Amino acid sequence: MDEVNKLLTDIKSPDICKNINDKELKLLGEDIRTFLLENVSKTGGHLASNLGVVELSLAIHSIFDSSKDRIIWDVGHQTYVHKILTGRANRFESLRKYKGLSGFPKRSESEHDHFDTGHSSTSISAGLGMAKARDLKKENHSVISVIGDGALTGGMAFEALNHAGHTNTELIVILNDNEMSISQNVGALSKYLNRLRTDPKYFKVKDDVEHLLAKIPALGKAVYKTAEKAKDSLKYLLVPGALFHELGFTYLGPVDGHDIKELKLVLKRAKNIKGPTLIHVITRKGKGYKYAEKNPDKFHGIAPFDLETGKVITTGKKTTGYSSVFGESIMDLAKKDDKVLAITAAMPDGTGLMEFANTYPKRFFDVGIAEQHAVTFAAGLAANGFKPYFAVYSTFLQRAYDQIIHDVCLQNLPVVFCIDRSGLVGNDGETHHGVFDLSFLMHMPNMTIMAPKDGKELQSMLNFANTLDTPVAIRYPRGSSDDFTSISNDYDVASKTAEVLTKGKDVCIIALGKMVRIAYEVRMKLLDKNIHCTIINARFAKPVDEKTIVSECNNIKNIITLEDNVIKGGFGYEILNLLNKYKLNCKNVKLLGLPDDFIEHGNTDVLMKAYGLDVEGVTKSIEEMLNQ
Ligand SMILES: Cc1ncc(C[n+]2csc(CCOP(=O)(O)OP(=O)(O)O)c2C)c(N)n1
Known part of the structure; x- marks a missing residue:
């Protein structure tokens, strides 16, 4: 391994790929695999996708020059090989760690990263934009968008193909087809690709037809034309990639993505x-x-694991995550109410829906990486009498802002948004933190927004949502669910009230969701210093429980709000408005949450500390406030 490390950390430029022959490239590929396995087994990360593109990345860097040609990696989770080839192998120990190497392409990280990605299906649009800019500036370089078959299920990819296909702009789209999204890929296009890939009939019939036509003597213009026409129509029916041809693309393939020689040949051809x-x-x-x-699927994004056994290295005791609580709760609901349906946008496992999918296949919908469609599809189901629960990561729901307003809230339809991974998500970084959802949902008329203090409260909220006939959003964080049952017995969310967890005269902390635990621990610290806190578990971000909050804040001079969302437009703003509306006579109000900035990658605890949202940070903020 030391030799491999030395070899790869010595790579300073992707030119190496141009200076060695195919056999040597193959050996380099093997070393890269060893390096990836050694490193990602320690750091965790997106392993399987990277192992799949070793030869493709080598071939791309053999034919193109990333110091001038633009390469856009869709999603960007498969760029580890590209990072190694562009001089970043020596930073892999810090992969996805705070201040370390990003797990995604970043223009700020390298001149070889031409476009930041993280969310799926953007590469063809961005590539087309770059290609058009090149033409306008009369420059001469290639633009290559590398997109997976999973990412190709996203609406933007279709919009971009549609645009690119009629522009005649030089743009190379590399479709990296491995039949997988995170789970098995879904949809009609996926089936079509599968036919291209596997059905020998396509190749045989195409060859037969061309062979046959070649043999027909040209007995005159008419016959020739007919023959050409026949060939053409048959071609469109039978030649692989007819769909892409029809969209205006020259289709090349299918090509074996692990055969460097073949890949280089086809890339060279595409370049011209x-x-x-x-x-x-x-x-x-x-x-x-x-x-x-x-x-x-298990190795798509994986925590540190044992290389010999492939098993994730577990630390500490096993706890139930919020996604599992959601998965179990929706199973209970589905049992009682046959109108309950579940939707995912290509994340059945991550969102906790696998059991539902297996138990109720007809009531479960994986729509592909298509969050916008998922929302309007849910609206359609709701408009026709069902109760759809759309389980989605906070960051990906950003995609569907207009659909939530226009298709759900405007018609006041009972769609339940189960917003997983809200707040800071950790190592995936700025593209993945779920820190905007409160801000983009708060101003939507008809929307109810809740956030649970623990797993049991999430269950109560899901049950309550089922009784409502209006849009509901429930946001909960990544990871283990909290358990307040030894501290609180108030799980009555149907009353639409906030919960007063503790009473104290000096400070009132109004916390939402995961931050209730922080508030509770801060209280213990402050008690030691004879500072007494009221703690309100808000439960509802919208509508906030005005009555409880106003009556608790009425006689307290120092008020602090706590949320793991950006402060702008978030929960704290709502409370500030409330205090103003009732002209409460408090001395200090402090809103704690995330700043008006993008939050980098790193372990969630490290980030919470860095942004003053851990117990120490919040305690310090309160002490500063009291000393003012
Ligand atoms: C908008 C959006 N929704 C969901 C995801 C989560 N996600 C990350 S990778 C991935 C699957 C991508 O599949 P594919 O493009 O085929 O790449 P592969 O990993 O198979 O190489 C998904 C669903 C995302 N990144 N962006």
């Missing part, structure tokens, strides 16, 4: 084609590591 080109590359997710090949 006028107009948009799509290269269909077939890869195996997890290639070269048996556990990842067998379970590519």
Whole structure:
């Protein structure tokens, strides 16, 4: 391993790929796999997707020059090989850690990263923009968008194909088809790609037809034309990639994505084609590591694991995560109410919906990476009498802002948004933190927004949501669910009230969701210093329980709000408005949450500390406030 490390950390530029032959490239690929396995088994990260693109990345860097050609990696979770080849192998120990190497492409990290990604299906749009800019500036370089078959299910990718196909702009789209999204890919397009990939009929019939036509003597113009026409129509029916042809792309493929020689040939060819080109590359997710090949979904994004056994290294006692609580709760609801349906946008496992999917296949919908569609689809189901629960990560719901307003809230439809991974999510960084949802949902008329203090309260909220006939959003964080049952017995969310957890005269902390635990621990620290806190578990961000909050804050001079959302437009703003509305006579009001900035990657606890939202940070803020 030391030798491999030395070899790879010595790489300063991707030119190495141009200076060695195919055999040596293959050996380099093997070293890269060893390096990836060694490193990602220690740091955790997106392993399977990277193992799948080793040869593709080597071939791209052999044919193109990333110091001038633009390469856009869709989602960007598969750029580890690209990072190694562009001189960043020596930073892999810090992968996804605070101040360390990002797990995604970042323009600020390297001149070889041409576009920041993290959310899916953006690469063709961005690539087309860059290609158009190139043409306007009369520059001469290639633009290559590398998109997975999963990412191709996103609406933006279709919009971009539609645009690119009629522009005749030189743009190379590499479709990295491994049949997998995080889980098995879904949808009609996925089936189509599967046919291209696997059905020998396509190749055979195409060859037969062309062979046959070649043999027909040209007996005159008419016959020739007919023959050409026949060939054409058959081509469109039978030639692989007819769909892409119809959209205006030259289709090349399918190509074996692990054969460097073949890949280089096809890339070279694409470089010289006028107009948009799509290269269909077939890869195996997890290639070269048996556990990842067998379970590519488990190794899509994985925590540190044991290389020998492929098992995740567990630390501490096993706890139930919020996603599992959601999964179990929705199972209970579905049992009682046959109108309950569940929707995911390509994240059945991450959102805790696997059991539901297996138990109620007809009531479960994986729509692909298509959050916008998921929301309007849910609106349609709700408009026709059902109760859809859309389980989605906070960051990806950003995509569907207009659909929530226009298709759900405007018609006051009973769609339940189960917003997982709200707040800071950790190592995936700025593209993935769920810190905007409160701000973009608060101003939507008809929306009820809740956040539970613990797992049991999440269950109560889901049950309560089922009784409402209006849009509901419930946000909960990544990771283990809290348990307040030894402290609180108030789980009555149907009363639409906040919960007063403790009473104290000096400070009132109004906390939402996960921050209730922090507030509670801060209180213990302050008690030691003879400072007494009232703690309100707000439960409802919208509508806030005005009565409880006003009556508790009425006689307290120092008020602090706590949320793991950006402060702007968030929960604290709502409370500030409330205090103003009732002209409460408090001395200090402090809003604690995340700043008006993008939050980098790093362990969640480290980030909470860095932004003053851990117990120490909040305690300090309160002490400063009291000393003012
Ligand atoms: C808008 C959005 N929704 C969901 C995700 C979560 N996500 C990350 S990678 C991925 C699957 C991507 O599949 P594919 O493009 O085929 O790449 P592969 O990992 O298979 O190489 C998903 C759903 C995301 N990044 N962006």
